[in-house]
Amino acid sequence: MADWTDQLPEAARAYIAGRKPDEVECIVPDLGGVARGKAMPAAKFAKQTQFYLPDSIFLQTITGDWAERPGGAFTEPDMVLTPDFSTAIAAPWTADVTIQVIHDAYDQKGAPVSVSPRNVLKRILGLYRAQGWTPVVAPEMEFYLVARNTDPAKPIVPPIGRSGRPAAGKQAYSMSAVDEYGKVIDDIYDFAEAMGLEIDGILQEGGAGQIEINLNHGDPVMLADEIFYFKRMIREAALRHDCFATFMAKPIEGEPGSAMHMHHSVVDAATGSNIFSGPEGEETPQFQHFIAGMQKYLPAVIALLAPYVNSYRRYVPDFAAPINLEWGRDNRTTGIRVPIADAASRRVENRLAGMDCNPYLGFAASLACGYLGLMEQLSPRAEYKGDAYLAEDELPFTLGDALDLFEECKPIQEVLGADFCGVYEAVKRMEYKEFLQVISPWEREHLLLNV
Incomplete structure (x- = not known):
């Protein structure tokens, strides 16, 4: 043998x-x-x-x-x-x-x-494959390093860095901020090397103790596997240094939330060319269809991209999280961004997903929206060229609202699979019901003696 x-x-x-x-x-x-x-x-x-x-x-x-x-x-x-x-x-x-x-x-x-998340993603890839297309994704992972929190009643706070001071916020891209917890980063690099995981880059994000890791583009199932492994590995690296790593969408009050931005392109399986770019490097109708599909169907899959009650605390104005369905070129205030790229690398970035989403389901949901746009040959709204944070809110405000949109959208139910959608909704409605039975500190503080 x-x-x-x-x-x-x-x-x-x-x-x-x-x-x-x-x-x-x-x-x-x-x-x-x-x-x-x-x-x-x-x-x-x-x-x-x-x-x-x-x-x-x-x-x-x-x-x-x-x-x-x-x-x-x-x-x-x-x-x-x-x-x-x-x-x-x-x-x-x-x-x-x-x-x-x-x-x-x-x-x-x-x-x-059919209800296995990895199989749901493979189902979506099969729909693309039937059209002669191969989707490509490139994820960005945001997360927080936080002080150990063993009492859920206490707020989550930033960790103490090597300077002896708590990690500072509003220090995006600061190398000194990353150095504050350099030993954790060192272990992440060492673990990743031993695991054969390739990191494209690590940087300090805008929150106190918030880090972003970028991964190279590739096959959606392979990248979802990597994120799945990365989450566990990063938690283990943090525990070695007396802190926690958390992928909650909004772990700390007053700090930005953590997103999982997803870059999408689609390749013609026969020629290997990007279907978003034409022979002269121009944007194709398929590029527009993909964006339009996201604009039309993303509200119906927010329940997968923002799967917990905490997820919706990230969708607030002026906290670096788009809460709109506008699209724009090199515009980080839009929910759907087209980054600067050459014709071969032309792609669409979905900026709505939280880092708390299941990567298999996040990719599946986002690709499903683009697929429906391609199949229905939809046209997007005009490009948004201003500050889209000032645009109209277009996302559901609660998990319950998101699940209602998910349940009502027949095209999304069909492409993801009815059995999976029924099980997912049942699990999430049960979680939401459990949450509604919990009385929060805010309610005790402000309602106990005042109403």
């Missing part, structure tokens, strides 16, 4: 470097992007080709409860999980030699599990 490590990517084999692997973590991303699965001795992993988990992991809320499957009984049938060895990657923060492997989820008849 061939050694299973022969199937590993080069970076994972280099990490093992002739050592005997101790453990394999067999994982599946759930609706929230949480790693679910099981760890097993590497010797046992070598002897099996699949393992089983109940499909109820996709019905689990972020609080650990389970939603009811729409139209079906809660029977928890087993899924068949098979390793995708192309995703095998080191877990360099562990004490032993550990490899992580993302598994694909199938039902017992061999069909892809």
Whole structure:
């Protein structure tokens, strides 16, 4: 029998470097992007080709409860999980030699599990592939390093830097600000190298302790896998230095939120050319259709791009988060931005998604909007050339409103899949209901004795 490590990517084999692997973590991303699965001795992993988990992991809320499957009984049938060895990657923060492997989820008849986020993204890519197109994405990840917070009743605050002072806000692009928590950054670089993850750049963002990591462009599933791995790795790097890394959309009052900006282009699979650019480098009708699809359908997928009640705290004026559906060239105040680029690299940037979204579902939702625009040959509104922060608010204000738009949009339901949409809505409505039962400090402070 061939050694299973022969199937590993080069970076994972280099990490093992002739050592005997101790453990394999067999994982599946759930609706929230949480790693679910099981760890097993590497010797046992070598002897099996699949393992089983109940499909109820996709019905689990972020609080650990389970939603009811729409139209079906809660029977928890087993899924068949098979390793995708192309995703095998080191877990360099562990004490032993550990490899992580993302598994694909199938039902017992061999069909892809429709509610698996990774399969939802693959479904969208299949729609593009049927038209002879290949989508390309490039994500930007924003997150905060914060002081350890073990009491949820207390506010989240910035970490103490090497100067002994709390991390300062309003220091975007400052190298000194990044140096304040340089040891965490060093571990992120070291871990990324051991994992074979390529970082395009790291910079200080506008919030206190807020960092942005840019990734190179590529295949949407591969990039979603990388973000999934990056989130876990960054949390581990922070814990080594007595702080937390958080990907909440709005963790600190008075500070900007954290976004996951997504750059999109579409390549003709036969020629390899960018369909957004014509023979002379001009913008094509397809470029306009893609933008128009985003303008029309993004409100219906905000529930996926902003999946928690906290997500909507990011959508406030004057906090560096667009709350409009305008588009513009090199205009960061618009929700849909066209960055400066040559014809081959012409792309559309979706600036609405929060870093708290599941990367598989974020890419799937955003690409679904562009796909519908292409298929319906929609035309966008005129380019917005001013300060779009002054434009009309066009996004839902709460998770409940976002879910209503999601439920009502039949084209989005069709391209994402009715089964997935029903399960996603059930999970998110349960989370929203749980939130509404919590009495906040603001309510106690201002209403207890005044109303």
